[in-house]
Structure formats: structure tokens, C-alpha cells
Amino acid sequence: MNTQTILLKNRPEGRPTLSDFEFTSEDADLTISSGELLLESKYVSVDPYLRGRMSDAKSYVAPFELNKPIHSGVIAKVLESKNDQFSTGDYVSGMLDWKTKQVSKGDGLLKVDKNKAPLSAFLGVLGMTGLTAYCGLTQIGKPKVGETLIVSGAAGAVGSVVGQIGKILGLKVIGIAGSDEKVNMLKSKFGFDAAINYNTSTDMKADIAKAAPNGVDIYFDNVGGPISDAVLFSINKFARIVNCGAISVYNATELPKSISVQPFLVKNSALMQGFIVSNYEDKFPEAMKNLSTWLSEGKLTYTETIVEGFEKIPKAFIDLFDGKNTGKMVVKL
Amino acid sequence: MNTQTILLKNRPEGRPTLSDFEFTSEDADLTISSGELLLESKYVSVDPYLRGRMSDAKSYVAPFELNKPIHSGVIAKVLESKNDQFSTGDYVSGMLDWKTKQVSKGDGLLKVDKNKAPLSAFLGVLGMTGLTAYCGLTQIGKPKVGETLIVSGAAGAVGSVVGQIGKILGLKVIGIAGSDEKVNMLKSKFGFDAAINYNTSTDMKADIAKAAPNGVDIYFDNVGGPISDAVLFSINKFARIVNCGAISVYNATELPKSISVQPFLVKNSALMQGFIVSNYEDKFPEAMKNLSTWLSEGKLTYTETIVEGFEKIPKAFIDLFDGKNTGKMVVKL
Known part of the structure; x- marks a missing residue:
């Protein structure tokens, strides 16, 4: 099955450039084993903090490895499931690779309810x-x-x-x-x-x-x-x-x-x-409850800058540093 | 009765200089009324934070006024008392003017026990x-x-x-x-x-x-x-x-x-x-208890730089900025 991936090619010096990223396309074996899911990425979040992970300076999380896929918040659709927690057709959010399709064990994934808010909101105001x-x-x-x-x-x-x-x-x-x-x-x-x-x-x-x-x-x-x-x-x-x-x-x-x-x-x-x-995981349930309530009551609104196309992810990320986004910058696949 | 005073003459620009301070000597009427004390300064504390009060920039406390006495932590002896809380011969600590003798209403003064530690310690480790x-x-x-x-x-x-x-x-x-x-x-x-x-x-x-x-x-x-x-x-x-x-x-x-x-x-x-x-006044009793205990047990020690003479106060203060003190800088009168 064909899948495309975005790798970190160089650690950016100063402002990231398109040449810091590399695209690959391959026919990969995406057969899943017991406990696994096959996921298709639908929305990919690009965020300023990712810049820190592209450097190898000490930080709160390990840096991205060179020539390995970058990952960030992603909303994906479950194409196939051999995991009891998820069914085919579910939508999930989690930290996933910048790939069009990938296999996951389900760790750290949350189901998202597309009837509650648009999918991209789960990368933003409800994410x-x-x-x-x-x-x-x-x-x-x-x-x-x-x-x-x-x-x-x-x-x-x-x-x-x-x-x-x-x-x-x-x-x-x-x-x-x-x-x-x-x-x-x-x-x-x-x-x-x-x-x-x-x-x-x-x-x-x-x-x-x-x-x-x-x-x-x-x-x-x-x-x-x-x-x-x-x-x-x-x-x-x-x-x-x-x-x-x-x-x-x-x-x-x-x-x-x-x-x-x-x-x-x-x-x-x-x-x-x-x-x-x-650091504040213990507050997440309270936060999600309030954010969802405020959103449904119309007290909270949001804007998104949605860019279309997997191949636009690096540019969307770079554009953050020029303030080209208004609200959450999201790439739709 | 003769009393000497140190006034703030100029707001220092950069490093304070001796010319920013003015000495006056006068025969003042130091007769006390009911509720008042006549105090003789024994030890005067000079501290880096006083520099901030010599400027008129916004700070956590009001700046010193020009041509008015500077004040800081002082240990004084009660020469005469018409205040029930204090007796002649008591030693007190408090924020007092840079004067050799002064009248006080006793507000904010604490009695110090000279048998518990040397008087100057109440400006330092126990102050x-x-x-x-x-x-x-x-x-x-x-x-x-x-x-x-x-x-x-x-x-x-x-x-x-x-x-x-x-x-x-x-x-x-x-x-x-x-x-x-x-x-x-x-x-x-x-x-x-x-x-x-x-x-x-x-x-x-x-x-x-x-x-x-x-x-x-x-x-x-x-x-x-x-x-x-x-x-x-x-x-x-x-x-x-x-x-x-x-x-x-x-x-x-x-x-x-x-x-x-x-x-x-x-x-x-x-x-x-x-x-x-x-900000932490509610912790002072706990702090004083622990500090006194550690001091009496020999777990806590201190050094002082004691300069002698009322006239040396401005120079002792200025010397703080050259690190000429080791431990607490105190002027003994």
C-alpha cells in the first residue's frame, strides 16, 4: 500500500526552510497484527513548539531524529482494526508520524466524536x-x-x-x-x-x-x-x-x-x-469539560487556518514564524 | 539634646557616592509624650535593597524623600519610655531613621533579647x-x-x-x-x-x-x-x-x-x-524558631562586617556594591 512520509533531513539553522524536510513515497507492508490499527491521516497539526524538537539542544522532550519521520498531533481515521479499543471507521487523535498512512498499537490515541465538533477542532480548541x-x-x-x-x-x-x-x-x-x-x-x-x-x-x-x-x-x-x-x-x-x-x-x-x-x-x-x-494532565478532564461546554454554549469560538495537502505540511509549519496563520494552523489531507 | 541625621541629598545616578548623602547635627527637642520612646541607635543595617528606595522608580515600597532621613533596620536602646510595651534599658529592632537619637511611638518595634545572641545578629541571621x-x-x-x-x-x-x-x-x-x-x-x-x-x-x-x-x-x-x-x-x-x-x-x-x-x-x-x-510574614514565627534553634545548636553560623561610627554609614552602604562586606554589613555606633 502506498504511503508518503515527511522526514527531518537537516536540523534547521535559524528559520527552517523547505530543504530541511524530505518527502518519501513507498509501497509499504501495512498489514496489521493483533492489537494494531491501520490509520489514515486526515488532519495534521503544525505548531511552533516543533521547532524546538528539530534542534538537538536540551529540551523537555527528546529531539526528532534526523532522517526519521516528524510527528505531531494528528487526527486519523481507522481503516482497519485488530485492537479492541477501536473500530474501523473511528476517528482518533494522538501524536502520530507525518505519514499519509501508518500502523499504530493505539497507545496514547483518543477517540474523537465527529458529531461533537468538526474534526480539526480536536487539534485546536478541544485538543x-x-x-x-x-x-x-x-x-x-x-x-x-x-x-x-x-x-x-x-x-x-x-x-x-x-x-x-x-x-x-x-x-x-x-x-x-x-x-x-x-x-x-x-x-x-x-x-x-x-x-x-x-x-x-x-x-x-x-x-x-x-x-x-x-x-x-x-x-x-x-x-x-x-x-x-x-x-x-x-x-x-x-x-x-x-x-x-x-x-x-x-x-x-x-x-x-x-x-x-x-x-x-x-x-x-x-x-x-x-x-x-x-504538566497539568490531572486538570485535563476539568479543562475538556469546560472547553466543550463553553464551545457548545457559544461562549468560545475559534478560527483555523486550514491548508490542504500533505505536501504543504512543511510550508504551513514555516509560515507559523511569519504569523501567516490566524488561529490554529492545520493541514487537511 | 544633640542628634545627628543622615539625609538623602540627591537621587544617585548609577553607583551612589558620598555626595548623595548629607549629615546634619542639631540640638533637637527630644522630649517624649505619652506613648513615646526616646531611642539611641546602636547598630544600623545597610542593605543593597536601599539602593532601590533611593531612586524614584516604581517599586514595592515608596522611595525615600529627598532631604529627609534615610531609614533601615536599626537596633536601638530605649533611653526613656512613656510606652507600656517598652522599658528604659530595653533593646529594640525596627525600621528607624539614620539618626543617633530619635523619638518613636513604638510602632513596628520588636524587643530583642541581648542574652540570646549578640545585638547585631538581630539585624542579620535573626533579623x-x-x-x-x-x-x-x-x-x-x-x-x-x-x-x-x-x-x-x-x-x-x-x-x-x-x-x-x-x-x-x-x-x-x-x-x-x-x-x-x-x-x-x-x-x-x-x-x-x-x-x-x-x-x-x-x-x-x-x-x-x-x-x-x-x-x-x-x-x-x-x-x-x-x-x-x-x-x-x-x-x-x-x-x-x-x-x-x-x-x-x-x-x-x-x-x-x-x-x-x-x-x-x-x-x-x-x-x-x-x-x-x-510577603511571608505568616512564616516568620516558624522561621525565627528554626533559625534560633539552628544557631543555638551550632548548625548555623554567620559573619558580619562591622564598621564603627555613625559617619561611616554612607560609605559602608556604598561598599556593598564592591562586595567589600563578608556576610552582613552593619554599622556600630
């Missing part, structure tokens, strides 16, 4: 994206009604969910994004109280201070770099900075420099906490 | 210094037996106590200090497992990695700047960075730049938390 937003904001941000939340990468997959949860929980929510279109969408579609375009702002520090006249209690940071430097000047006493990502520096070839955070933290008794969503 | 070390390490560092603790400014007042508490709590303890003499003292007197001289190290990153082969679980940071940059490369997953101070940048006239911490925090699910000791 790792939504869990990341929920757990980071509630477990580290510890929001209290009336506080001010600022979100960077606010029009991104995680950021747009963070801001909406912030509104549901009674916060004043300010977003930072990179275009007027995104800024408008944050306010009109996602209900942010204010939004700042960092590409047109001539003084981020002043614009943040103006948008947050009572200061910033929670900063949900997806980007790092100069935007995060500017936020520091507005943090309140006991501020919580949720370090979800640092997309602005993931492609840096030299160690990026920023304003020293220590004096700001000491002066304000402020916290910064990095995390990965799996 | 704010010890409480800062204890609360920062236990409440933010959350040490677990067998973990590795690294302390910057390790020969300073807080640092030397932090390291010793670390040993008492079963940690591997590494100190960073600025001279061979201090490094030797950390190991011989305070029981640190290893110590690094940042002034002679040619590769701090490598020296830290060598001293902490299992990585760093807790970093108690008194200094900020390049030393803290170097520690980041050795932090473990779920590391806790206790941001107690940033003496290396307190005198900076331009915003200091450092390596961006965000990628390190995200990669390691690590925490940074700034604090001021008063």
Missing part, C-alpha cells in the same frame, strides 16, 4: 491548544475577577483561546498581534477589550500602559523578545507571567538578549513560570 | 536577613532532599545563610562569590559543597556545569546579570529560581540586558519568582 490555554491561564495565571490579562501572540491558536477564557472568567483582556486585521478580529470576534498591533506601534511600552491603565496582573506570553520586554514595565505587584512559548526567538542563531527581568520580578514580587501542557 | 533567606528558600525554592542548590552572592548576608539552611535541609549546595577568600570561607566555614569565584573563572557556564553535574534544581539569585545568565544553562526541569535581589544591576544607568530567560523557562517548565520578605 492540545485548548488544554494549553486553559491550564496555563488557570494553573499559573490564577485569575481573579477584575484583573487585567495581556496576551501576546493573541491571534494565534493558543492566544485566541486564552483571551476568550479570560473574558469568561471576568478579566479585562488585552491582546497583542501583528496586523490590523488580527487586532480587529481579536476585538470583534473574540471579545478582547483592547488590542495592539506590534508592527505599527511606535511605542509598545506606552501603548501597553495606555491599554492597561490599572497595570497587568497576568501576562500570557507566547512570544518572548521585545514585546515581552515592553510588557514588563506595566506589571503589577504579584503579577504572574505565564511562559507558554517564545516564538520570536525560536529561530535565533545567537542567544537572544532581552531586558533583564530580575529587577522587575524583585520589585514586583512577580512570577514567571514556564510550562508544557502535560 | 530580616535570616528571614529573607529562610522564607525565600523554603517558600519559593521548595527544597527536596538531595536536590542541588546554587546561590549567587553566596558570601553576602543572605547568601551565606541560604547555603547553610540548604545543607541543613539535605541539599547539595554550590556558592558563587567574588574572591578566593570568600570561596574558601564558603567551603570551610559555611559547609558549602563547592564554590566558584566569578572574578577568576574564565567560563562560568562550564564551571557551574562542573560543580553541578546533576543540574541545578534551585537557584537562589541575589545578583542578576551575567552570573545569572550562566546559571540558566544548567537548570533542570521544574527548576525554581528565587529572585531575591539583583545587586549587579541596581546601579545600572541604562536598562541592563541579559540572555532571554523565556526559552529556558519554557524548555524546563522552570519558575522564577521575585519576592520581598514581608
Whole structure:
């Protein structure tokens, strides 16, 4: 049976390029044994964190191996099953290889209910994206009604969910994004109280201070770099900075420099906490329950950038670093 | 009655100089009313955090006013009392003006028992210094037996106590200090497992990695700047960075730049938390009990740099920024 695969060919230096990826196509023996499933990929998630796994620097997860398939969150259809937990025709989500078809033992796969939400949502608002937003904001941000939340990468997959949860929980929510279109969408579609375009702002520090006249209690940071430097000047006493990502520096070839955070933290008794969503697995049931409820009640909405075609996966991934996505970037096969 | 006072004459730009301070001497009316005390200063604490209060930048406490007395931790003798809580001859500790004699209403003053420890210890190991070390390490560092603790400014007042508490709590303890003499003292007197001289190290990153082969679980940071940059490369997953101070940048006239911490925090699910000791007032009784016990059992020791003479207070304060003190810097009157 023919299957196509995307391998990591080179460890990117700086910004990834198409030549860092290699496509293979082969007639593979996809016969399954007892306990196994044959899966056909339907939606593949591309996420900024994958950039870290393409390097061999120390990280929270092992790096991808060279000349081996890359993997990420995937929604797949069960074409054939010799596993009691899954039936032919089921849809599953899990960390799977960038392959059109593959055999799995079912470990770590979850069944998804396509009647509950569109399949791609299980990679986004009802998947790792939504869990990341929920757990980071509630477990580290510890929001209290009336506080001010600022979100960077606010029009991104995680950021747009963070801001909406912030509104549901009674916060004043300010977003930072990179275009007027995104800024408008944050306010009109996602209900942010204010939004700042960092590409047109001539003084981020002043614009943040103006948008947050009572200061910033929670900063949900997806980007790092100069935007995060500017936020520091507005943090309140006991501020919580949720370090979800640092997309602005993931492609840096030299160690990026920023304003020293220590004096700001000491002066304000402020916290910064990095995390990965799996740290909060015990909160996943609560998170899924709330996210599903809010989604069905229409309190939570989402956008996706859906790119079509297996062969577009590397480009879709690279485009994340130019902010070409609005909301969750997903490739449909 | 003659009393001398030290006023803040100028807000220092960069490193404070003697000309930022003004001495006055006057024959003041120090007659006390009902509820008041007449105090004679015996020991005055000089601390790096006072630098922050000499600026008018936003901070956790209001800045000192120009042409008004500076205040800090002081041990004073009660010369006369019309307050039921204190008797003539008592010794008290509290935040008091830099004056040889002053009238107080007793608010915020604590009686100290000179039979329990030398008076100056109540400004150090049994005072704010010890409480800062204890609360920062236990409440933010959350040490677990067998973990590795690294302390910057390790020969300073807080640092030397932090390291010793670390040993008492079963940690591997590494100190960073600025001279061979201090490094030797950390190991011989305070029981640190290893110590690094940042002034002679040619590769701090490598020296830290060598001293902490299992990585760093807790970093108690008194200094900020390049030393803290170097520690980041050795932090473990779920590391806790206790941001107690940033003496290396307190005198900076331009915003200091450092390596961006965000990628390190995200990669390691690590925490940074700034604090001021008063955040943990509810832990003070526990802290004082443990510190007193450890001191009386000989498990905890301390050094002081005692400078004599009221007129030496500004110079003693300035000398902190050159690391001229070992342990707590105190001025004896």
C-alpha cells in the first residue's frame, strides 16, 4: 500500500526552510497484527513548539531524529482494526508520524466524536491548544475577577483561546498581534477589550500602559523578545507571567538578549513560570469539560487556518514564524 | 539634646557616592509624650535593597524623600519610655531613621533579647536577613532532599545563610562569590559543597556545569546579570529560581540586558519568582524558631562586617556594591 512520509533531513539553522524536510513515497507492508490499527491521516497539526524538537539542544522532550519521520498531533481515521479499543471507521487523535498512512498499537490515541465538533477542532480548541490555554491561564495565571490579562501572540491558536477564557472568567483582556486585521478580529470576534498591533506601534511600552491603565496582573506570553520586554514595565505587584512559548526567538542563531527581568520580578514580587501542557494532565478532564461546554454554549469560538495537502505540511509549519496563520494552523489531507 | 541625621541629598545616578548623602547635627527637642520612646541607635543595617528606595522608580515600597532621613533596620536602646510595651534599658529592632537619637511611638518595634545572641545578629541571621533567606528558600525554592542548590552572592548576608539552611535541609549546595577568600570561607566555614569565584573563572557556564553535574534544581539569585545568565544553562526541569535581589544591576544607568530567560523557562517548565520578605510574614514565627534553634545548636553560623561610627554609614552602604562586606554589613555606633 502506498504511503508518503515527511522526514527531518537537516536540523534547521535559524528559520527552517523547505530543504530541511524530505518527502518519501513507498509501497509499504501495512498489514496489521493483533492489537494494531491501520490509520489514515486526515488532519495534521503544525505548531511552533516543533521547532524546538528539530534542534538537538536540551529540551523537555527528546529531539526528532534526523532522517526519521516528524510527528505531531494528528487526527486519523481507522481503516482497519485488530485492537479492541477501536473500530474501523473511528476517528482518533494522538501524536502520530507525518505519514499519509501508518500502523499504530493505539497507545496514547483518543477517540474523537465527529458529531461533537468538526474534526480539526480536536487539534485546536478541544485538543492540545485548548488544554494549553486553559491550564496555563488557570494553573499559573490564577485569575481573579477584575484583573487585567495581556496576551501576546493573541491571534494565534493558543492566544485566541486564552483571551476568550479570560473574558469568561471576568478579566479585562488585552491582546497583542501583528496586523490590523488580527487586532480587529481579536476585538470583534473574540471579545478582547483592547488590542495592539506590534508592527505599527511606535511605542509598545506606552501603548501597553495606555491599554492597561490599572497595570497587568497576568501576562500570557507566547512570544518572548521585545514585546515581552515592553510588557514588563506595566506589571503589577504579584503579577504572574505565564511562559507558554517564545516564538520570536525560536529561530535565533545567537542567544537572544532581552531586558533583564530580575529587577522587575524583585520589585514586583512577580512570577514567571514556564510550562508544557502535560504538566497539568490531572486538570485535563476539568479543562475538556469546560472547553466543550463553553464551545457548545457559544461562549468560545475559534478560527483555523486550514491548508490542504500533505505536501504543504512543511510550508504551513514555516509560515507559523511569519504569523501567516490566524488561529490554529492545520493541514487537511 | 544633640542628634545627628543622615539625609538623602540627591537621587544617585548609577553607583551612589558620598555626595548623595548629607549629615546634619542639631540640638533637637527630644522630649517624649505619652506613648513615646526616646531611642539611641546602636547598630544600623545597610542593605543593597536601599539602593532601590533611593531612586524614584516604581517599586514595592515608596522611595525615600529627598532631604529627609534615610531609614533601615536599626537596633536601638530605649533611653526613656512613656510606652507600656517598652522599658528604659530595653533593646529594640525596627525600621528607624539614620539618626543617633530619635523619638518613636513604638510602632513596628520588636524587643530583642541581648542574652540570646549578640545585638547585631538581630539585624542579620535573626533579623530580616535570616528571614529573607529562610522564607525565600523554603517558600519559593521548595527544597527536596538531595536536590542541588546554587546561590549567587553566596558570601553576602543572605547568601551565606541560604547555603547553610540548604545543607541543613539535605541539599547539595554550590556558592558563587567574588574572591578566593570568600570561596574558601564558603567551603570551610559555611559547609558549602563547592564554590566558584566569578572574578577568576574564565567560563562560568562550564564551571557551574562542573560543580553541578546533576543540574541545578534551585537557584537562589541575589545578583542578576551575567552570573545569572550562566546559571540558566544548567537548570533542570521544574527548576525554581528565587529572585531575591539583583545587586549587579541596581546601579545600572541604562536598562541592563541579559540572555532571554523565556526559552529556558519554557524548555524546563522552570519558575522564577521575585519576592520581598514581608510577603511571608505568616512564616516568620516558624522561621525565627528554626533559625534560633539552628544557631543555638551550632548548625548555623554567620559573619558580619562591622564598621564603627555613625559617619561611616554612607560609605559602608556604598561598599556593598564592591562586595567589600563578608556576610552582613552593619554599622556600630
